[in-house]
Amino acid sequence: MSQEPTHGPGTTRKLAARRRREIVAVLLFGGGPIFESSIPLSVFGIDRQDAGVPRYRLLVCAGEDGPLRTTGGLELTAPYGLEALSRAGTIVVPAWRSITQPPPSAALEALHRAHEEGARIIGLCTGAFVLAAAGLLDGRPATTHWMYAPTLAKRYPAVHVDPRELFVDDGDILTSAGTAAGIDLCLHVVRTDHGAEAAGALARRLVVPPRRGNGGQERYLDRSLPEEIGTDPLAEVVAWALEHLHEQFDVEALAARAYMSRRTFDRRFRSLTGSAPLQWLITQRVLQAQRLLETSDYSVDEVAGRCGFRSPVALRGHFRRQLGASPAAYRAAYRARTRPEGGGGTGGEERGAEVRADSGTAAEPVGAGTGHGPGRTARHERRGHGDRADRGDHRDRSERGERNEQHKPDSDSYSSRLPAQRGRTPGRAP
Numbered sequence: 001m002s003q004e005p006t007h008g009p010g011t012t013r014k015l016a017a018r019r020r021r022e023i024v025a026v027l028l029f030g031g032g033p034i035f036e037s038s039i040p041l042s043v044f045g046i047d048r049q050d051a052g053v054p055r056y057r058l059l060v061c062a063g064e065d066g067p068l069r070t071t072g073g074l075e076l077t078a079p080y081g082l083e084a085l086s087r088a089g090t091i092v093v094p095a096w097r098s099i100t101q102p103p104p105s106a107a108l109e110a111l112h113r114a115h116e117e118g119a120r121i122i123g124l125c126t127g128a129f130v131l132a133a134a135g136l137l138d139g140r141p142a143t144t145h146w147m148y149a150p151t152l153a154k155r156y157p158a159v160h161v162d163p164r165e166l167f168v169d170d171g172d173i174l175t176s177a178g179t180a181a182g183i184d185l186c187l188h189v190v191r192t193d194h195g196a197e198a199a200g201a202l203a204r205r206l207v208v209p210p211r212r213g214n215g216g217q218e219r220y221l222d223r224s225l226p227e228e229i230g231t232d233p234l235a236e237v238v239a240w241a242l243e244h245l246h247e248q249f250d251v252e253a254l255a256a257r258a259y260m261s262r263r264t265f266d267r268r269f270r271s272l273t274g275s276a277p278l279q280w281l282i283t284q285r286v287l288q289a290q291r292l293l294e295t296s297d298y299s300v301d302e303v304a305g306r307c308g309f310r311s312p313v314a315l316r317g318h319f320r321r322q323l324g325a326s327p328a329a330y331r332a333a334y335r336a337r338t339r340p341e342g343g344g345g346t347g348g349e350e351r352g353a354e355v356r357a358d359s360g361t362a363a364e365p366v367g368a369g370t371g372h373g374p375g376r377t378a379r380h381e382r383r384g385h386g387d388r389a390d391r392g393d394h395r396d397r398s399e400r401g402e403r404n405e406q407h408k409p410d411s412d413s414y415s416s417r418l419p420a421q422r423g424r425t426p427g428r429a430p
Helices: 034-045 082-087 105-116 127-133 149-155 181-194 196-206 227-231 234-243 251-257 262-273 277-295 300-306 312-323 327-338 345-359 378-382 385-401
Strands: 020-028 057-062 088-093 120-123 167-169 173-176
Touching: 020 034, 020 082, 034 057, 034 181, 034 196, 057 082, 082 088, 082 105, 088 105, 088 127, 105 120, 105 127, 120 127, 120 181, 127 149, 127 173, 167 181, 173 181, 181 196, 234 251, 234 262, 234 277, 251 262, 251 277, 262 277, 277 300, 277 312, 277 327, 300 312, 300 327, 312 327
Parallel strands: 020 057, 020 088, 088 120, 120 173
Antiparallel strands: 167 173
């Protein structure tokens, strides 16, 4: 979760005189999901001054002719139209109704004009597609729901899409991941405008944490590629890679299967998915390891081999970079999280010992944290905790080897999940 602007905007525009920062316009369209639409209405539209939350003035604006039908067949009537955007210093675009449909041109022009006049523009979930269509995300970092991030990257190649973040603040342009991440971003806006105390008071009223812990969207990733890949010649190569993750192969091998040079393959793969093939492959192996750690009793060394890593050391390094914990600490925390309450016996005591040995904390779930100070992401602040966990791997490995083999899965093949988009590791596959 980005706590501070990750990249400064290219140009800082002064807010036009007729606009006010405390005036928040929410731009609604027909067909939008009701949950995402209601988030900014609740955060910015209710007077909570008695709780110490400064008041915003809310303008609910229709981005097209109404009535606006939302999920469940509900009809909404917005009191304002696009002309009201001229007064807002902050404009929020909740989730767009369909990533395959272009937004209305009049709304795109109004957003572009507002940005030119210094307004802060926020896209929640697939609202990022509206901002991208207006040209506001070109050359900027952005995020959206992990399921649609590859499509956003493919359709708008000038946008630096990062599907791992809960939200990205780039100064005057902000975007969030799906659903509840919209709450995270709106709380961040309140924190930016009025400080941590005001944001904390609002979070208590909403009964949500002021800041969610590390891990971003990565723990939720489930698909790896946009739907359009099904008709592309590379689909067969990608399918083969996902079915053979337990084997050691690199990007050169994939390029050869596609009958392409490495350079051509890299270019085609990135244009199709928005991700570098090496980073995609590493992430698929990490996600395979994550699933095995959750569903089997294989040792960390065995997991590394079954996911195609050249050594357990490679697995630990990539796993910690992507998920913020060592494999052993992740497994212990996962089991502590999923163990039924009151589940005693030897098994419960054994798992409790794993938590203490691997993470150095009492059953603290990976990614469950409180506030973090400024920085790139909260994930990075926990890397140091994984060192103790790695030392606990060897102690736990012998214990796990003595357990009953009945929990081992019948197959090493699992469904694909979404890759991280930034290629951090050059060279050969792990």
